[in-house]
Amino acid sequence: MLKTGIVAAFIIALSAVAHDPPPMRHWEIPSSDPDRIFLSFIGDPTTSRAVTWRTDHTVSNAMAEIAVALGEPNFNRHAKRVEARTEIIDLGQILGKERDPVHYHSAVFQGLEPDTLYAYRVGDGGKRWSEWIQFRTASADHAGFTFVYFGDAQNDVHSRWSRVIRMAHQTAPDAAFALHAGDLINRANRDPEWAGWFKAGSYLHAQWTGVPVIGNHEYTNAGGTSTTERTMSALWRPQFTLPVVASLPETLHETVYSFDYQGTRVIALNSATEVKAQTRFLEEQLKKPGARWLVVTFHHPLFSPGGRGHYEPEERQAWLDLFKKYNVDLVLQGHDHSYLRGQVPMIGNGQPMGFQTLFVTSVSGPKQYPTNREHLEKYRPENYTPARRGENTQFFQVIRIEEELIIYEAYTATGELYDRAVIHKDFTTGAKTIHSEYAGIGERTMENTIEYTKKGL
Secondary structure: OHHHHHHHHHHHHHHHHHHOOOOOOOOOOOOOOOEEEEEEOOOOOOOOEEEEEEEEOOOOOOEEEEEEOOOOOOHHHHOEEEEOEEEEEOHHHHHOOOOOOEEEEEEEEOOOOOOOEEEEEEEOOOOOEOOOEEEEOOOOOOOOEEEEEEOEOOOOHHHHHHHHHHHHHHHOOOOOEEEEEOOOOOOOOOHHHHHHHHHHHOOHHHHOEEEEEOOHHHEEEHHHOOOOOEEEOOOHHHHOOOOOOOOOOHHHOOOOEEEEEOOEEEEEOOOOOOOHHHHHHHHHHHHOOOOOEEEEEOOOOOOOOOOOOOOOHHHHHHHHHHHHHOOOOEEEEOOOOOEEEEEEEEEEOOEEEEEEEEEEEOEOOOOOOOOOHHHHHHHHHHOOEEEEEEOOOOEEEEEEEEOOEEEEEEEEOOOOEEEEEEEEEOOOOOOEEEEEOOOOOOOOOOOOOOOOOOOOO
């Protein structure tokens, strides 16, 4: 009987170990020290920025400080202090387990000088401060710049996406901002996954101004069933301070916005919900004067490399019609977990003539899907031409704006150039040309790369 009892107890103990979540790692646990620091655009990029960070519940009155960055070590003597707004988040309720509440803090820096290097820090106003972190405001003139773009990170982010964002920084250290085209993590309200995303990017999230685009995995089904209403991650708005477009439904606030950066207008849309409600906003931003280049980003691709239909036909057509009407230059997307660069032409007298819009779908995380080439053939009546494909590979993109050029480059996680295209625009006529430049670089497919498995995702 004694041996039987010991065996039974041992089995019960093993079962408990197998089902209990692992203990939290030190970088997942909130403290009075700031963590998950994220810099974002709000207002005019030449004169403002927003910063958001997290602490434990002991910090109720948070502060940020900012100063012009100088070579002297005592540059901080000229720092200005900004009081932060604090939001209490009940993690226990979100996670369904006992957890202390956390505090998210946000501050907005205003009245900055254009094209100026600043240093900032965040903390409790006393002894608990972050390091000083530097960023440069946008120039007030139309000027060249670089930004980086990531498709879905989503899975195994801490372990296998971290190398991608860090290689992107090595490749384009002077990037003005980093655009994340949705599905940053896999399960919307899983705080440990968000912890992994912030740890993977580390100080880069605080140094590069971030442009987060919401994807379907930033939504969750209330009650956990497919028939219940989908709701936005309870952590999206607390941890990203983003513009609010008052004319849109509240459910779209801080997921649909735009900003102008040195002559380029970037428009972020929410393709996961209420697509039709965003069409008027999209047109307002496209027709507004002042932009030499138009870049639109959202999560679900309009020309799906995986054949994964998402849009209602009239919703999809409405966006495509606007891209055509306003001669949009570049559309950046995610969702399909493979790589595809394609394009549509301008249409004159009912015939294709020249180049109009470059569409890119990409993936930066380890979860991969094959390209559905048969499905791509269905887009030919729309004059869509696939130009470059890629499978079973983690990518990041570096995009440079130089006067009359957009130089687009896609790199693998190891920093190898995979795809390059150059768009030239004549600003007097609006006419554009595009040249693909990837000669000698073989196409990466499911067949000629290491066998893919979802194990570990």
